[in-house]
């Protein structure tokens with residue numbers, strides 16, 4: 001029996017994508033071997049690789065100005081790889097600070113060049129409960145790029161429209177909301193996301209980048225770190241994480257089969273409405289710290305009246321087959337991660353549980 | 363029906379390791395979710411992670427001076443990460459040049475500091491057919507480290523004893539022969555290997571390093587690239603490739619179950635004797651270019667009298683259920699990769715085929 005998985009990442013994946021992997025794990029398409037035993041240069045694997053790229057292109061409506069890459073090292077490696085490619089000791093990038101992951105990205109950038117805080121919504125208690133408004137940004141028109149975290153996994157805040165940054169390339173860490181809906185990726189110089197939320201297992205990092213932007217990246221850095229090298233080699237410069245990419249392909253094929261990103265978005269909005277609706281209705285018991293306009297569709301965070309009740313909530317939910325609800329240690333409380341594989345029905349079950357919990361423990 | 367897989371990497375994996383993965387792919391140990399859906403900070407996954415490390419420690423008899431790390435980016439990223447950690451523009455490392463992969467490692471090192479060629483066995487035709495003798499090495503006693511490729515996957519040469527490099531830390535790319543037998547890893551400052559030959563799927567890189575050596579690595583580089591950071595966090599600094607590590611665990615558990623590295627070595631020696639025996643016996647037809655003392659136990663390369671016969675050999679073998687025999691484009695000819703998951707019986711089947719091929723086409 002499968003549990004209801006609200007893990008923040010690695011997270012639950014759509015059952016059909018996993019079943020497909022299981023069914024052909026020992027014999028991929030009658031080839032007599034597992035997909036992970038195939039050469040990354042053979043036609044069987046290359047078809048999977050290219051299909052994953054084609055599906056992503058189709059689902060997002062990606063224009064031909066942009067390219068999909070499969071890298072590794074997680075979003076954390078991108079924190080360093082972006083400035084390695086696009087900063088020098090004499091140039092500067094603008095960072096929009098909205099949470100723990102923005103802070104880590106900024107820290108890594110400072111090894112390569114000047115990284116400016118163009119805005120921060122940090123509060124005196126060091127926490128974050130919103131993303132900035134456009135009029136708060138103090139942008140440097142000379143910046144090499146502007147970096148933001150589109151969804152703050154820990155604090156449960158999200159940019160609902162990307163800011164206007166003029167002609168400076170916009171770089172976004174979309175680890176926890178990539179593909180939550182259809183969006184205009186042509187507005188971004190580079191987008192990156194660890195797969196382990198909406199897209200697949202951990203072990204592969206998706207990058208979608210403007211071809212011109214990455215072609216202008218530094219050439220005096222090791223080849224393996226250059227986006228341009230991976231782009232020229234269709235992410236086959238060295239051995240890619242073939243099994244992880246295969247699973248991403250399965251997840252993307254599932255997304256297409258259920259109706260594409262329009263359907264995925266509709267479900268995600270329903271899930272968020274159910275949860276925030278319950279939090280607003282039961283606000284005498286549950287406290288949702290995030291400002292309304294910054295509420296994340298992917299990670300819904302709240303607190304019960306005491307840490308003991310937080311713990312009881314997590315324990316009781318587990319009893320009822322719902323896992324992954326404990327908030328991040330930085331933020332405490334409860335976090336409900338409702339990535340694409342979480343169903344509306346799963347969220348209804350949780351909301352019913354939340355209502356019952358207030359009645360019995362409130 | 364599973365084929366006989368002589369792929370050079372990604373390569374065949376032991377069937378029990380794959381079956382175990384398939385059987386629990388949707389429900390890991392009754393947890394109601396796949397291992398890839400578990401949090402990397404939860405106790406279910408951490409048990410797998412720690413078991414993989416414990417198995418590797420036990421199988422290799424690793425002393426407590428050394429630590430196992432799980433990184434990503436393949437061996438190619440290690441080509442850059444090693445000099446990033448241990449070189450500065452003012453310091454130098456010695457490179458022992460024995461093939462294509464040594465050349466790539468040298469090229470990446472030069473972005474960070476001085477990288478000296480302490481020996482090369484390159485021939486006028488740019489190919490390599492042997493590793494150097496100890497008396498050929500021109501070592502710099504001030505070097506930050508000495509780098510070698512223990513097994514040259516493309517050219518089919520192998521160091522059968524690591525060179526004596528005095529007190530300078532020895533760094534080895536063991537991508538294609540790590541765990542082919544028990545060896546004294548305490549002699550190495552750092553060893554790295556992409557998993558996709560002897561150890562698991564692509565997508566995870568094993569590193570075994572001297573704790574003191576990595577603690578002395580540079581601190582003015584991004585955290586994500588510091589071996590010391592991964593060491594302090596038991597390879598959980600950021601989200602590791604959990605599914606790939608789980609599969610490595612399965613492969614290591616299989617190695618232990620069949621009798622450990624002593625048994626694995628015995629099989630590998632038998633396989634190599636069968637193949638090189640056939641090549642020597644049939645040397646009027648098959649030409650094995652590698653000098654006898656440098657012959658690799660893992661990648662056996664040879665040529666037929668013409669490229670047309672090479673191609674016919676590959677095609678006929680495929681007809682008979684044996685795949686992955688085409689030589690690397692750099693070297694041409696045939697390459698038989700006999701990693702740990704290839705059985706003695708598989709090699710006997712190939713040798714019978716080789717004998718038959720000479721009779722019918724020779």
Ligand SMILES: Cc1ncc(COP(=O)(O)O)c(C=O)c1O
Nearest residue numbers: 074075076101153175194600601
């Ligand atoms: C928004 C965001 N960025 C970065 C990271 C770090 O990702 P990784 O562990 O893949 O390096 C996370 C992890 O949860 C995240 O949510």
Ligand SMILES: Cc1ncc(COP(=O)(O)O)c(C=O)c1O
Nearest residue numbers: 238239436437438463515537556
């Ligand atoms: C000895 C050796 N080093 C390095 C590499 C490159 O490994 P990766 O593709 O994992 O970067 C290979 C790949 O076959 C190899 O055989």
Ligand SMILES: [Mg+2]
Nearest residue numbers: 008009010601
């Ligand atoms: Mg995480």
Ligand SMILES: [Mg+2]
Nearest residue numbers: 099100152154
């Ligand atoms: Mg955050």
Ligand SMILES: [Mg+2]
Nearest residue numbers: 239370371372
């Ligand atoms: Mg390879």
Ligand SMILES: [Mg+2]
Nearest residue numbers: 461462514516
């Ligand atoms: Mg080689």
